[in-house]
Amino acid sequence: MPRENSVQDLPKNKKTLNSWKSFIVPSLLILILFFAAGILVINSLSSFYYKERVQEASLLAKSYTSVLSTVIDAEHQLDLQMHSTLKVAGVTVSKYVGQITNSLLATMATNLDIDVIYYYNNDLVITHASDGKYIGWATPASHPVRDFYESTEQFRVEDIRADTESGILYKYGYYRFDDGRMVQVGILASNIDELYA
Numbered sequence: 023m024p025r026e027n028s029v030q031d032l033p034k035n036k037k038t039l040n041s042w043k044s045f046i047v048p049s050l051l052i053l054i055l056f057f058a059a060g061i062l063v064i065n066s067l068s069s070f071y072y073k074e075r076v077q078e079a080s081l082l083a084k085s086y087t088s089v090l091s092t093v094i095d096a097e098h099q100l101d102l103q104m105h106s107t108l109k110v111a112g113v114t115v116s117k118y119v120g121q122i123t124n125s126l127l128a129t130m131a132t133n134l135d136i137d138v139i140y141y142y143n144n145d146l147v148i149t150h151a152s153d154g155k156y157i158g159w160a161t162p163a164s165h166p167v168r169d170f171y172e173s174t175e176q177f178r179v180e181d182i183r184a185d186t187e188s189g190i191l192y193k194y195g196y197y198r199f200d201d202g203r204m205v206q207v208g209i210l211a212s213n214i215d216e217l218y219a
Contacts, residue, residue: 104179108195111139112207115207122141122150127141138207140156140207140208142206143203146168146171166180170196170204179193180193193208194208
């Protein structure tokens, strides 16, 4: 009798084993499919995110390039404007036919939007100044004023430099008159920095 029971139990065990197989195999397949789908989704999202970052970086780089180009162009335009302002100031003083005075030069400096005008005679001595300073000052050898005077140029604009007497930074321009006199006009570097800012 006990033997009959074990034979009857065999189909029951086989049935239990088949029921586990029918549960485990599909579960494993579903798990593998979810795992594969997860990897694909993660890879797709990573690729999309990377492409977005590259595109944003490219747009940012183009934006920076555009801004730098604008700044460089604006700086160049400011330099041209200062060059023009200094030249106009020199020409204006040279064309004035009346009596030159310090107050006249001060008015011209204000109207021409420059900071100083120094008026030199044929011996390179300052005879008039818009700020009333350095009258009677004689230009020494190896000085930028003398360098310009001894050149053949009618007009010159220097880079910003320290004034040899005060040490204050200016951008100077020089204009030679037909009779040998000359004028030195200047814009304070601090005013130029404000323009650049």
